[in-house]
Amino acid sequence: MKKTLLLSSLAALLFQAGCPTQSAYVTDQPNRYIVSGKINIQDFDQAADSMINSLNDNWIGQGKLKSAAEGEPAILAISRIKNNTGQQLDTDMLTKKIRVALNRTGKVVTTTTLGLGGAEDPLAADKQKEGEFFADQKHTRGFDYTLSGKIIEDQARAGNTRQSAYIFQLSLTSKDGLAIWEEEQKIVKQGTRASVGF
Amino acid sequence: MKKLHIVPLIAAVGLVALATGCTTVNTVGNAQPVAQKQMVNDKRVLTDASLDRKVRIVGVNSAVNDAGFLKIQVEVQNTTRRHQSFTYRVEWFDQNGMLINLPSYTSIPRSVEGKESIFLSATAPTERARDFRIKFLETLN
Numbered sequence: 143m144k145k146t147l148l149l150s151s152l153a154a155l156l157f158q159a160g161c162p163t164q165s166a167y168v169t170d171q172p173n174r175y176i177v178s179g180k181i182n183i184q185d186f187d188q189a190a191d192s193m194i195n196s197l198n199d200n201w202i203g204q205g206k207l208k209s210a211a212e213g214e215p216a217i218l219a220i221s222r223i224k225n226n227t228g229q230q231l232d233t234d235m236l237t238k239k240i241r242v243a244l245n246r247t248g249k250v251v252t253t254t255t256l257g258l259g260g261a262e263d264p265l266a267a268d269k270q271k272e273g274e275f276f277a278d279q280k281h282t283r284g285f286d287y288t289l290s291g292k293i294i295e296d297q298a299r300a301g302n303t304r305q306s307a308y309i310f311q312l313s314l315t316s317k318d319g320l321a322i323w324e325e326e327q328k329i330v331k332q333g334t335r336a337s338v339g340f
Numbered sequence: 341m342k343k344l345h346i347v348p349l350i351a352a353v354g355l356v357a358l359a360t361g362c363t364t365v366n367t368v369g370n371a372q373p374v375a376q377k378q379m380v381n382d383k384r385v386l387t388d389a390s391l392d393r394k395v396r397i398v399g400v401n402s403a404v405n406d407a408g409f410l411k412i413q414v415e416v417q418n419t420t421r422r423h424q425s426f427t428y429r430v431e432w433f434d435q436n437g438m439l440i441n442l443p444s445y446t447s448i449p450r451s452v453e454g455k456e457s458i459f460l461s462a463t464a465p466t467e468r469a470r471d472f473r474i475k476f477l478e479t480l481n
Contacts, residue, residue: 173427173447173477173479184446187445187446188446188448190443191445194442194465195461195462198409198463198464198465199405199409199411203405203406203407203409203411203463204405204406204407205406205407207407238443239442239443242442243442243443243465246440246442246465246466247465247466247467248466248467249407
């Protein structure tokens with residue numbers, strides 16, 4: 143009787159230990175994110191990190207950053223980021239991280255009242271226009287730089303192995319229309335099925 | 341008799357597998373490098389001996405660019421003869437030792453061929469960054 147009880151409790155313990163929970167939070171552990179052939183958050187994180195490194199190293203770090211108002215941060219406007227992949231993507235997954243990182247350098251701020259296809263923050267845009275009207279000004283300060291880019295996808299297959307390549311391209315253009323910084327980040331994934339990790 | 345045929349076959353298959361899995365890298369460079377590296381006196385905490393054997397940290401050097409951003413470069417070497425994958429993550433700290441958080445804070449996957457040395461570089465996200473820490477992890481899959 144005792145033996146049966148012992149065995150059944152051991153079996154129950156093993157069963158509990160072996161069964162994963164249905165869902166769990168994975169915080170700040172990209173190594174444990176699900177990897178699929180599709181473009182995912184790790185790819186956006188990695189691309190953004192590489193772009194921020196390059197911006198800090200080749201643009202801000204080289205003293206190439208110029209602001210129209212001396213002593214004030216330069217103003218960046220987000221232009222078109224084309225999605226040339228077969229997937230539906232929100233390009234803010236890339237640009238927002240870059241915006242936040244640039245904002246935290248204290249040297250660049252992003253305008254939310256000027257943008258392609260309308261203001262990101264319509265209320266702030268209205269307030270800005272109201273301010274310009276009462277101050278009898280035509281325009282307050284415009285942007286110094288624009289950020290544009292493209293996300294490209296390339297798929298290949300050899301036997302059971304599928305390869306997905308994603309290319310992130312970004313350009314920073316000055317008011318003169320010159321691309322003063324450009325970067326490309328390539329992410330290639332190979333596999334036969336989705337897994338966990340990078 | 342059949343057994344005798346199987347032995348060389350297994351040996352050949354083994355040799356082929358060994359040859360494909362062990363691609364090592366030959367390198368060449370300037371014998372007297374012009375660049376002077378400012379090496380960092382680093383402190384290492386090694387908990388994964390297997391990873392340390394595969395991806396050994398050769399040295400860390402740092403520099404501060406014109407805008408006052410700290411830049412670091414880590415040389416790692418694959419001491420094995422096999423292709424190895426790993427991820428790394430750089431953490432930045434301000435002068436009070438507080439972690440500087442960023443939305444793009446992520447682990448970056450890298451791979452090295454057998455006996456290859458590579459450089460991992462990172463630029464601080466802000467000029468407030470004074471210190472850094474790099475974490476290395478073996479890939480899970």
